[in-house]
Amino acid sequence: MVNTKRIFLLVGMMIALLTTQCTAASQPTATVKAALEEQTPTSAPITATPAVSLVDGLGRTVELAAPAQRIVSLAPSNTEILFELGAGSQVIARDDFSDYPEEVKALPSITTNLSDINIEQIVMLKPDLVLATEINTPEQVKALEDVHITVFYLPNPVNLEGLYENLETVAELTGKQDIAEKMIPSLRNRIQTVEDRLKDVETSPVVYVELDGTDPAKPWTTGPGTFQALIIDMAGGKNAGDEMSSEWAQISQEELIVKNPDFMLVDAVWGTTLEQVSQRPGWQVMKAVQNKQVVPMDFNLFSRPTPRLVDAVEMLAKLLHPEVFN
Amino acid sequence: MLSVAVGSVSIPLRNLVQILAALPNLGNLPIDLQPLATILFALRIPRTVLVALTGAALAGSGASYQGLFRNPLADPYLIGVASGAGLGAVIAMTLHWSYSFWGLMAIPLAAFVGAGITVLAVYQLARVGNAVPTTNLILAGVTISAFTTALTSLLMITSSDEMVRAFTWLLGGSTLSGWRPVIAMLPYIVVGLGIQLAMGHALNVLQFGEEQAQQLGLSVQQIRLTVVAAASLTTAAAVSFAGIIGFVGLVVPHLVRMVWGADYRRLIPLAILNGASFLLVADIAARVVLSPQELPVGIVTALGGVPFFLWVLRRTRQQFF
Numbered sequence: 001m002v003n004t005k006r007i008f009l010l011v012g013m014m015i016a017l018l019t020t021q022c023t024a025a026s027q028p029t030a031t032v033k034a035a036l037e038e039q040t041p042t043s044a045p046i047t048a049t050p051a052v053s054l055v056d057g058l059g060r061t062v063e064l065a066a067p068a069q070r071i072v073s074l075a076p077s078n079t080e081i082l083f084e085l086g087a088g089s090q091v092i093a094r095d096d097f098s099d100y101p102e103e104v105k106a107l108p109s110i111t112t113n114l115s116d117i118n119i120e121q122i123v124m125l126k127p128d129l130v131l132a133t134e135i136n137t138p139e140q141v142k143a144l145e146d147v148h149i150t151v152f153y154l155p156n157p158v159n160l161e162g163l164y165e166n167l168e169t170v171a172e173l174t175g176k177q178d179i180a181e182k183m184i185p186s187l188r189n190r191i192q193t194v195e196d197r198l199k200d201v202e203t204s205p206v207v208y209v210e211l212d213g214t215d216p217a218k219p220w221t222t223g224p225g226t227f228q229a230l231i232i233d234m235a236g237g238k239n240a241g242d243e244m245s246s247e248w249a250q251i252s253q254e255e256l257i258v259k260n261p262d263f264m265l266v267d268a269v270w271g272t273t274l275e276q277v278s279q280r281p282g283w284q285v286m287k288a289v290q291n292k293q294v295v296p297m298d299f300n301l302f303s304r305p306t307p308r309l310v311d312a313v314e315m316l317a318k319l320l321h322p323e324v325f326n
Numbered sequence: 327m328l329s330v331a332v333g334s335v336s337i338p339l340r341n342l343v344q345i346l347a348a349l350p351n352l353g354n355l356p357i358d359l360q361p362l363a364t365i366l367f368a369l370r371i372p373r374t375v376l377v378a379l380t381g382a383a384l385a386g387s388g389a390s391y392q393g394l395f396r397n398p399l400a401d402p403y404l405i406g407v408a409s410g411a412g413l414g415a416v417i418a419m420t421l422h423w424s425y426s427f428w429g430l431m432a433i434p435l436a437a438f439v440g441a442g443i444t445v446l447a448v449y450q451l452a453r454v455g456n457a458v459p460t461t462n463l464i465l466a467g468v469t470i471s472a473f474t475t476a477l478t479s480l481l482m483i484t485s486s487d488e489m490v491r492a493f494t495w496l497l498g499g500s501t502l503s504g505w506r507p508v509i510a511m512l513p514y515i516v517v518g519l520g521i522q523l524a525m526g527h528a529l530n531v532l533q534f535g536e537e538q539a540q541q542l543g544l545s546v547q548q549i550r551l552t553v554v555a556a557a558s559l560t561t562a563a564a565v566s567f568a569g570i571i572g573f574v575g576l577v578v579p580h581l582v583r584m585v586w587g588a589d590y591r592r593l594i595p596l597a598i599l600n601g602a603s604f605l606l607v608a609d610i611a612a613r614v615v616l617s618p619q620e621l622p623v624g625i626v627t628a629l630g631g632v633p634f635f636l637w638v639l640r641r642t643r644q645q646f647f
Contacts, residue, residue, distance in 0.1 A: 112619050116620060119369060120365050123365050137491040137494060142425075142430055146368060148364070246484045246485065
């Protein structure tokens with residue numbers, strides 16, 4: 001009996017030894033590395049003036065010989081921006097969470113688990129550009145760099161100007177500058193319209209965004225510095241979580257009652273209803289519950305740095321100040 | 327071989343052989359084999375080595391701790407290495423280093439330093455005069471681990487923009503791919519494991535009990551210090567670059583003991599070898615089971631290791647009756 005176990009574990013040892021033998025024999029030398037570099041097209045040193053040369057959010061200078069035609073998007077916001085700019089046909093793969101517009105779901109997904117990306121598959125796809133953003137880690141960018149793949153890291157905008165800059169950047173990377181030149185002024189106009197209508201409004205309703213209400217005594221809400229906070233501000237409202245000390249924070253129910261929000265935004269996907277909220281002990285005193293202003297919304301519009309942020313501003317402004325939007 | 331051949335992208339065996347045969351001059355490879363070669367050398371092989379080293383480090387240290395503490399529940403994370411490394415890494419992430427070689431290296435280095443400081447703190451806390459009783463070490467280790475873990479969670483919540491990065495790191499799996507982490511952790515693991523290998527005889531004597539060992543001429547204090555230092559160094563290096571992978575350090579030494587007996591002069595080297603192969607097998611399974619999705623290795627080691635361990639336990643039990 002023990003013998004079979006010994007044999008099994010001996011085999012185990014041998015696997016280990018074999019593998020180490022294998023790896024010892026195949027240590028990459030300098031010539032091998034040089035050969036790999038030489039062969040992969042994306043890392044060929046660009047001797048002519050590159051068509052695109054931009055500095056990304058990590059301070060890296062990224063150069064493309066021509067607008068990217070084989071793009072892998074590592075974040076849903078990137079995918080949305082690419083498709084909005086009409087570069088959808090240039091995208092060859094996406095991450096698991098990309099879901100807008102509908103046609104992106106047909107693209108292959110290259111995430112392995114939650115936020116890990118499948119570098120091997122990306123290598124096989126031979127992309128000429130991988131578009132990353134703050135939801136990806138610098139380590140992932142480095143890992144892609146190490147296998148000679150061009151990566152561009154799009155930083156998160158802090159306001160709409162930053163968003164417009166990102167749109168221009170992606171337009172340049174994909175050769176869609178003409179579309180961006182029409183889109184950005186149009187977005188600006190829409191925001192200007194909202195601002196004009198809100199000019200003389202004096203009230204600022206308190207808006208409570210519920211990210212997670214599993215524990216009604218300490219629900220998760222959005223703090224300052226988030227896209228949601230920005231949208232609420234631009235729509236003429238006040239964020240109930242604006243005194244929180246981090247971007248996502250648990251607010252105590254007592255604090256929330258003191259803030260007495262006029263509107264409560266819940267994630268349409270989660271399906272929280274007015275009835276459920278009314279049944280939470282102590283929540284009936286809030287104006288939002290009494291006035292039946294528990295409003296389900298598509299939280300993707302509020303959390304992804306894409307042109308749809310402008311949609312969110314318009315939607316929320318109409319909700320908060322219906323009197324000036326008729 | 328298996329670990330190198332397996333992954334989410336299937337490399338047919340003849341291509342594998344072709345690529346390896348072309349080794350001295352990879353420039354000659356046909357163009358469609360280029361990406362496969364990249365995958366092989368830049369990703370698979372370093373990963374294999376990393377996983378093997380980590381498994382070896384964890385199992386070896388686990389065996390040493392089990393010998394030192396004379397406790398079958400001892401694992402390499404007992405005196406705070408893992409939690410300290412986690413805290414160090416998360417602190418470094420909140421400092422937002424620039425994107426550069428040292429900026430990225432800062433995370434594992436901070437993890438390493440964090441682990442070291444934690445072990446030192448545990449050691450000092452457990453000290454009674456000049457002696458460091460084993461029970462105290464365990465108690466201090468558990469307490470400080472809880473403290474550092476809580477601190478880490480607090481940091482993750484208050485700097486929620488780094489939450490994804492911290493979470494990925496803590497879940498385990500190599501976040502820095504390529505040869506760099508392997509080269510970085512190699513010296514520490516080699517030195518650490520080397521010292522532990524030399525402690526085999528001393529650990530054997532220690533099994534008689536600390537007082538007995540002292541009377542037999544062993545300098546128990548020094549042995550304790552050396553083993554703790556060496557095992558912590560090894561584990562810290564492994565954790566800093568490969569994340570926190572549980573179960574290996576606890577179970578592999580037991581498996582080895584069941585089959586080959588508890589002579590630490592043999593146990594430690596065998597644990598090292600078996601740890602390496604155990605983790606390699608787990609890593610292969612993690613890549614293959616739900617392909618193309620990849621499971622975190624820690625999940626596979628626990629899910630797969632437990633039934634295997636129970637099976638071996640039952641079989642050895644039957645021998646004694």
